[in-house]
Amino acid sequence: MFNRVLSILVAVAVLGILVTGCQGQKKTSAQPSRPIVITTLFPLYDFARTIAGDRMEVQLLLPPGVEPHHFEPKPDDLARIHRAALFVYIGPFMEPWADKIIQGVDRTKVRVVPAAAGITLLPAMAHSGKEQHHHDHDHNHQVEAYDPHVWLDFKADQAMVAKILEALIAADPAGAEQYRRRAADLTEQLSALDARYKAGLASCDSRVLLHGGHAAFGYLANRYNLNYQAAAGVTAELEATPRRLAELVQQVKQNKVKAIYSEELVSPRVARTIAGETGATVLKLHGAHNVAKEDLAQGVTFIKLMDENLKNLQVGLSCKN
Known part of the structure; x- marks a missing residue:
């Protein structure tokens, strides 16, 4: 009796696999896959999906909300990168x-796009206090020499858009007109x-x-002539020292600063302390760098985020426009 029941269960399982396989084949034939573009950070994802439209499937490598x-x-x-047609990242400094x-991908199958290649980088420690120059984090890696946040210079973004466009056309020449x-x-x-920022921050x-x-x-401060001071270095894992906090508190008082800024995906504890x-x-x-799951689902854009930043900058800096 047991053997008979077992035979029936095996037969049902096999039938289920065959049916699922057939359904999978039908789905595959009905919905041919598009070339995949893997991007590391949200701005690259937003630029690539905007240019690619529906000709390619653009994916964000970072899970939503991850710093x-x-x-x-x-x-x-x-595995996703190795299956992609394009892999777009900022550069080794980011x-x-x-x-x-x-180094391990087949360059004949995966086109690698360092989007910020050729862009002049700012020194990493220009805005975060002298103490951070020789600071090591838990893994004893030296602080990077350059600031990797180039996407916060909107002129640099235009150069990165051109790099992404070039790579998309090379991968899919038939879509060149749409991409351009x-x-x-x-x-x-x-x-x-960029023009809105220049006008909006001109008279503060x-x-x-x-x-x-x-x-x-x-990069944002450099482009719009702001005196930018941060609590820590260019990576979020570097913590502000007590001396640096004291310096910022003193600057708030001396310059009669009305607002201190916190950022997404990082605890606002330091800003609240100051x-x-x-x-x-x-x-x-x-x-x-990245966005929350809800923002990603709602289709938020880089430009929308930057316009919201401009509003908060105008409030905090008491701008006339």
Whole structure:
């Protein structure tokens, strides 16, 4: 009796596998797969999906809500990269783990795009205090020499859009006309964003931008002539020292700073501590490294995040426009 029941169960299981396999084959034939583009950070994802449209499937490697400086790719992530048509990243100064990965990919199948190649980088420690120059974190790695947050210079974004466009056309020449049209529109939007920032930050009572997080906004400050000071270095794992906190508290008082900024995906504890000592307001700036799951699902764009930043900057710096 037992053997008969077992035979029936095995037969049912086999039938289920065959049916599932047939359904899978039908789905595959009905929905041919598109080339996959893997991007590391949210701005690259947003630029690539805008230019690619529906001709390619653009994926964000970072899970939503994950802080990128702490990200370590898992085996599944590596497999996704090896299956992709394009792998787009900022550069080794932002994603040092990517260098090891791309050494193992078949360049005849996966086109590797270092989007920020050729862009002039700012020194890493320009805005975060002298003490951080020789600071080692838990793994005894030296602080990077350059600031990797190039996407917060909207002129640099236009150069990265051009790099992504070139790679998409090389991978899919048949879509060149569509890619060029969408890239031109995106470039125009980034240029208009730059113009809004220049006008919006031209006449402010204060030009002192104090940030209670890691030094992510140096490029933005450099482009719009702001005096930017951050609590820590260019990676989020570097913590502010007591001396650095005291320096920022003193700057708030001396410059009569009304607001100190915190950032997305990083605890606002430092900003709140400084605000508690000085009476300043805590406002948020979005570095756009990554976005929350809800924002990703709602289709938030890099430009929308940057427009929200501009509003908060105008409030905190008491700007006229």
